[in-house]
Amino acid sequence: MESMSYWRLHYHLVWATYTRLPLITPPRERIICQTIFAKARDLGLIVHAIGMEDHLHVVVSIPPTLSLAQCVKQLKGASARAVNINSTEASFHWQEGYGALTIGGRSLTSVIEYVSRQAEHHGRGTTTQAYERINENRDGS
Numbered sequence: 720m721e722s723m724s725y726w727r728l729h730y731h732l733v734w735a736t737y738t739r740l741p742l743i744t745p746p747r748e749r750i751i752c753q754t755i756f757a758k759a760r761d762l763g764l765i766v767h768a769i770g771m772e773d774h775l776h777v778v779v780s781i782p783p784t785l786s787l788a789q790c791v792k793q794l795k796g797a798s799a800r801a802v803n804i805n806s807t808e809a810s811f812h813w814q815e816g817y818g819a820l821t822i823g824g825r826s827l828t829s830v831i832e833y834v835s836r837q838a839e840h841h842g843r844g845t846t847t848q849a850y851e852r853i854n855e856n857r858d859g860s
Contacts (some may be wrong), residue, residue: 739773755769776834798813
């Protein structure tokens, strides 16, 4: 019998809608969340939190048997496909690229709290720049 390996690999992932258009409507948000959770379950990931505006934040634990890039590709692809199949609104797709930060066990709870309160942070202008970056541009886009 193969023994189970111990792992605690937590990530804060961020990616945006195409050109940051306001494409995430309430019905689409439900589809995106349901699909992210379902795809994560299929991949053996643990989703801790999801937050949305014109971009998506996901706090997730990824087992060491899967690559980060493959997980993001699967989550982005499945969610865009699901929105386009289940929504009568205009075509939906994500912008290329993503941001990924590793999270230590001690910081996990505070990052989950931050992601869970995305709408509030964006509404009040209290975002944390390091958590909002998707690429190397300084403006976080």
